[in-house]
Amino acid sequence: MEEDEGMTARTTRWDGWPARVIPPVLVIAAIVALWWWLVARDDSAIFPTPWAVVTGAWELVQDGTLFEHIGASLMRVGTGFGLALLVAIPLGLWMGWVTPAYRTLNPVFQMLRPISPIAWIPLAILWFGVGNLSPVFLIFISSVFPMIVQTVSGVHTIERRYLRAAANFGVPRGVLFRQVVIPAVLPEVIVGMRIGIGVAWLVVVAAEMIALHSGLGYLIMDSRNAGNRYDLVVASMVIIGLIGLLLDGLTRLLERLKTVRWRYVR
Amino acid sequence: MSAEGKIAVDAIRKSFTGAGGKALEVVGGISLAVADGEFLAIVGPSGCGKSTLMNMLAGFEQPDGGSVRIDGRVVGAPSPKGIVISQQGSVFPWLTVQQNLMFGLNGTEHAETARERAALADHYAAMVGLKGFENAYPHELSGGMLKRVELARALIVKPEILYLDEPFSALDALMNLRMRNELLRILAEERHTVLLITHDVEEAIYMADRIVVLSPRPTTIQATFAVDLPHPRRIGSPQAQALRETILAELGV
Numbered sequence: 329m330e331e332d333e334g335m336t337a338r339t340t341r342w343d344g345w346p347a348r349v350i351p352p353v354l355v356i357a358a359i360v361a362l363w364w365w366l367v368a369r370d371d372s373a374i375f376p377t378p379w380a381v382v383t384g385a386w387e388l389v390q391d392g393t394l395f396e397h398i399g400a401s402l403m404r405v406g407t408g409f410g411l412a413l414l415v416a417i418p419l420g421l422w423m424g425w426v427t428p429a430y431r432t433l434n435p436v437f438q439m440l441r442p443i444s445p446i447a448w449i450p451l452a453i454l455w456f457g458v459g460n461l462s463p464v465f466l467i468f469i470s471s472v473f474p475m476i477v478q479t480v481s482g483v484h485t486i487e488r489r490y491l492r493a494a495a496n497f498g499v500p501r502g503v504l505f506r507q508v509v510i511p512a513v514l515p516e517v518i519v520g521m522r523i524g525i526g527v528a529w530l531v532v533v534a535a536e537m538i539a540l541h542s543g544l545g546y547l548i549m550d551s552r553n554a555g556n557r558y559d560l561v562v563a564s565m566v567i568i569g570l571i572g573l574l575l576d577g578l579t580r581l582l583e584r585l586k587t588v589r590w591r592y593v594r
Numbered sequence: 595m596s597a598e599g600k601i602a603v604d605a606i607r608k609s610f611t612g613a614g615g616k617a618l619e620v621v622g623g624i625s626l627a628v629a630d631g632e633f634l635a636i637v638g639p640s641g642c643g644k645s646t647l648m649n650m651l652a653g654f655e656q657p658d659g660g661s662v663r664i665d666g667r668v669v670g671a672p673s674p675k676g677i678v679i680s681q682q683g684s685v686f687p688w689l690t691v692q693q694n695l696m697f698g699l700n701g702t703e704h705a706e707t708a709r710e711r712a713a714l715a716d717h718y719a720a721m722v723g724l725k726g727f728e729n730a731y732p733h734e735l736s737g738g739m740l741k742r743v744e745l746a747r748a749l750i751v752k753p754e755i756l757y758l759d760e761p762f763s764a765l766d767a768l769m770n771l772r773m774r775n776e777l778l779r780i781l782a783e784e785r786h787t788v789l790l791i792t793h794d795v796e797e798a799i800y801m802a803d804r805i806v807v808l809s810p811r812p813t814t815i816q817a818t819f820a821v822d823l824p825h826p827r828r829i830g831s832p833q834a835q836a837l838r839e840t841i842l843a844e845l846g847v
Contacts, residue, residue, distance in 0.1 A: 492654065493684035496672045497698040497751065507697060511688035586731065590687035593733045 376559035384559035400542035408467025416475035424483020445470035463535035471524035482516025515591035601628040606660035622812030635798035638808030676755035677748035698751040738769040
């Protein structure tokens with residue numbers, strides 16, 4: 329029970345919400361202050377002050393376009409990421425469990441994985457045109473490989489003692505999978521999902537910069553092209569960052585599931 | 595049942611391929627018979643191949659030569675007839691205490707409905723002193739309680755044999771002593787054949803009917819002692835101390 333005492337000692341001193349909120353807010357405030365001061369000092373005609381960014385964003389909120397762009401981006405991420413999840417988990421479990429499948433497919437995936445999703449853009453346009461399908465495909469490509477890899481590694485790192493116990497009790501295969509393999513792999517799948525959603529969000533913005541008429545990526549390019557509205561460019565960037573933070577926070581909520589707590593309380 | 599007893603081990607040997615491809619003989623020919631309901635302790639110096647022996651008895655490894663029979667039938671694979679409890683433990687951390695206890699019931703015909711399984715799990719939880727913790731997760735329990743979960747999970751499938759591989763050696767000294775008594779109490783309620791592997795001579799004397807002393811690698815049986823002392827035993831008694839001295843002398847300490 330020594331670990332428990334260690335945990336409480338570490339968490340009680342620095343645990344309330346102020347400890348988690350105040351330091352990052354201070355850093356952000358410092359960055360904004362520095363930015364404001366630099367813009368004011370150089371009297372830049374084109375680079376916006378933080379206040380200009382806020383008023384620019386407010387403009388977009390008022391005419392409703394901001395939410396359309398956010399909705400479009402999230403829809404693409406949701407579809408591409410969802411499809412990737414549906415493919416990656418069964419495939420990863422299968423590859424992790426069946427060694428010949430791993431030996432056959434792993435080199436292929438390890439080769440595809442380091443190719444930047446951006447490099448797929450020309451092919452995506454060739455195959456799927458310039459509609460919604462191209463970014464969805466790019467998001468799928470970018471998030472499916474990290475999730476496969478994490479799931480496989482989750483299966484490979486199941487501790488032998490648990491598999492031995494299951495063999496000892498002679499449970500049917502279905503029970504072995506439902507009550508041992510899948511729960512043992514789940515924490516690793518959640519790590520994969522965090523990585524996957526992160527790259528998906530990264531990629532959707534890049535993908536939307538090309539020949540689309542909605543989405544936050546499009547908003548950035550359109551704001552620049554339509555009269556150097558750098559206040560809107562920066563506002564979009566800030567919103568992209570905030571939504572990224574939110575998506576990561578949402579996937580982290582999965583770590584609170586009762587069946588995966590064991591992984592985080594050691 | 596055949597005349598040879600519950601477990602009949604006939605001249606088993608096992609080698610592993612060590613570094614440089616050289617065969618390393620770990621178990622060098624062991625024969626032994628265990629009677630139904632007997633509590634047999636196997637003690638030996640560390641690294642002598644105790645666990646390899648246990649793995650072969652429980653069916654996790656096949657001997658290179660010789661055979662292990664249970665009720666006259668050769669052991670080919672692990673089965674719920676003999677459940678292993680080891681030092682490191684294997685309680686599933688992602689299942690609650692009750693779900694852990696019910697786990698083994700999936701492989702057998704002990705209980706039909708989910709309600710019966712839950713009732714059985716609660717009965718065994720109470721037996722090992724875990725009443726009130728049925729819905730706790732293992733990480734919320736202490737080391738001693740985890741051992742109780744493991745014990746109850748094994749007992750619930752009514753195994754004919756319990757293989758205990760240094761079951762309590764990861765616990766602190768006090769909990770170790772407590773779990774010995776707990777185990778004896780449960781065995782008095784539900785008789786099982788028990789094979790205890792340990793390096794703790796006192797633990798063996800305290801619980802076993804018979805003690806087998808193994809030699810260093812490649813391990814063989816060096817000596818066998820019957821423990822003819824009534825329960826509850828006192829380690830401090832002159833007979834127990836004399837036996838302890840003799841066994842330690844066999845182990846070269």
